[in-house]
Amino acid sequence: MSTGPIVAAGADLFATAVESQGVPVERVDWRPPMEGTSADLATVLTDPLRADANRRAVEAVLGVQAVLVDVAPASEVLGLSKGEFLHAGPPIGWERTSGPLRGALMGAAALEGLVDDPEDAAALFEAGSVTWEPCHHRSAVGPMAGVVSPSMWMFVIEDAASGRRTYCSLNEGLGKVLRYGAYAPDVLDRLHWMAAVLGPVLRDAVRTTGPVDVTAILTQMLQMGDEAHNRNRAGTLMLLRDLSPAMVSGPHPSSDVAEALRFIGGNDHFFLNLAMPACKLALDAGRDVEGSTMVVAMARNGTDFGIQVSGTGDEWFTGPAQLADGLFLGSYGPDDANPDIGDSAITETAGIGGFAMATAPAIVRFVGGTVPDALATTRRMHEITLAENPRWSIPVLDFAGAPTGIDVTAVCRTGILPQINTGMAGRVAGVGQVGAGLVNPPAEIFPKALAALAARTRSRA
């Protein structure tokens, strides 16, 4: 890594450092801590492991360079067998699944030939004759419903330094698509084409081109109005730029190549499915550091919002997924929307998406809010994060690095919740996308995580 990370910048650092020593500090912009967290905060903030653990965790995250090395079916690279599915968010039983997750699982069952009609698939899931588990448990991430089935092709992202890999499916576009819970015949037709044509065309182009530096493309995107969650337009175009020469020179018929170019070029969100696994690859490097209070995953299944924290291993801390506040497509309104869903909040966990809205002010026309709000949001996220990412700088904020590494103690101490921007799925299975907006995690999951961190601190004392 050529550029060293700037760890823990921000005016609050000194105050926090002093407070860690148990000395009360007066803040100009003081906010009360979250209710009932004072004792756990006192315990965790005085944990002698904490400062160094957080430094190591966030430096590990900032040090990862993610490259796209392959595109291949989930059956090959994830070992998924017929009847095995992955989904977004923390684990969930069928009876509590949201409409869009249910719709996507039913569509995927039909895609895999388990049923002819998606409507007949519910019985398989009710009977437990098929299995489903979180993408995050298999080094993967999935936007919205995040459903992965064996025949779907996956981007394979690698950290060359460690050989670690993460995975994400190919983006279908917006509107009536499986990841928003739609499963009409045209949705499945598109997925069949993606497996038969798009996947192989991309595989051969990536293998010919050699690794594509996703982290570096993200650097450029943040200078080009993308925040890499709900704006991925520049990233998508740079991927096209990097792969199109090899696509043209490859073994596929020019009509297939032209169709693939048109499909990618017509979907400004295509790069999201590379941004997400790049963020997961980075954050996974910060996992399992004893004493670290840094969040390593935020994910939603449409019912529950869950976080995982570096110092507490694979445990999920969950609460009810919230409804987003935003803009609706066509005649849809708030009553049509499902609560927050998807693994895409991995982007905010890594410091981009909602955390980097200052660099993408045009996004307010897609997710709502105002330009001053977008600028203020990024500044506010610095108050709950451990570092600025020197690779991902935000020109309009004088090239400040993206606020990275959410600190559970900072969230509990200030009450400032992470800001996520997100697509909104219809709450009824089969509907698809109904809008996009702004949303926060349920507040209670941070005190839950803090309690677990405090318990570990005490058990070590």
Add this chain to the structure above:
Amino acid sequence: MSTGPIVAAGADLFATAVESQGVPVERVDWRPPMEGTSADLATVLTDPLRADANRRAVEAVLGVQAVLVDVAPASEVLGLSKGEFLHAGPPIGWERTSGPLRGALMGAAALEGLVDDPEDAAALFEAGSVTWEPCHHRSAVGPMAGVVSPSMWMFVIEDAASGRRTYCSLNEGLGKVLRYGAYAPDVLDRLHWMAAVLGPVLRDAVRTTGPVDVTAILTQMLQMGDEAHNRNRAGTLMLLRDLSPAMVSGPHPSSDVAEALRFIGGNDHFFLNLAMPACKLALDAGRDVEGSTMVVAMARNGTDFGIQVSGTGDEWFTGPAQLADGLFLGSYGPDDANPDIGDSAITETAGIGGFAMATAPAIVRFVGGTVPDALATTRRMHEITLAENPRWSIPVLDFAGAPTGIDVTAVCRTGILPQINTGMAGRVAGVGQVGAGLVNPPAEIFPKALAALAARTRSRA
């Protein structure tokens, strides 16, 4: 046109309107008018034609939608014959030409086979056995030296409503290139390849794809960190997106198509040569409105900086081109730089480039200056322009339209000069690019234009 232009927004409008009636107005941020302009200002500001003429001129500019309709050799579309050359800026004799213009003309003479060695070409120009005239006199524009010769391929831009067309050559990239005055064998080899391969590949792709909406791409670019003078990265990528499917499906060998994709994808400035003729197409719609004080062209030949004004026809008002203040490549420094050169200030004349730097803060790493300066520059340009362009809005300034239509009276009244950002050519013929920076026109050309406007006003009275 679906969106009506917002003409003459800005806090200064009311003050100016009142002042036009001869009523003295107190301004909070008053600046003295340029020296010696008071009498001419009084005459022109009370010209009964002025307000309506400026409204019509700027509305005509804002109403133009520029589309790319063809790519073809200059010999075909401009009727250039062997021994005829075009160049940037106002007219100039050989004895006063700058090094980069001289170098580019010598290289172009060799490209056309008039001489074997570019060094031998100077004699042709000294003897007057060849001819050269401004691009602007032939509905064309050229970046930097702006030299066009018969075999060079041109983008053909059209205003569908009127059928008017403008032209610009294909961009060669940065560094040692003809437009910066370089003429080494590899420079001419690249130009030969562009004529033999790139031009025909693009021609067939454009003809197959159908008109490409350059004005709409500019709208998107301004939301993607480009200001369309010295940042054209997103624009270049969108052009690739729009043309690559037809390039793949066309009659050319896949190796040529792949090379063309790589060449365009490797040159972030490729789209500049579409932005420039789109701006000229718009501004030409505002020419020749009697009484209008709006600038319709700013152009430099490396020796003289010239402007043309709507109400004064084809007359050039010129003064010495200035040295840019900026960043230098490698070991080059200020002593190596030629004064300001190129027709590319047509972008600023149309409200983008230096006028839209607020939307492209990352550009300060290329042309120098600071992010707060970039934001302040766009705000300042509103003080000397007639309108905001509703098609070209700047998200970070709460979607304010780009400041468009430089008003000679406003420049003379405030002393605020148009802000241009620009590449810097080496002052010695053959060197190429040495840097990029910020520059202004010579102040005296605005009082000169004002005097001509005042003379016409008086002759009508």
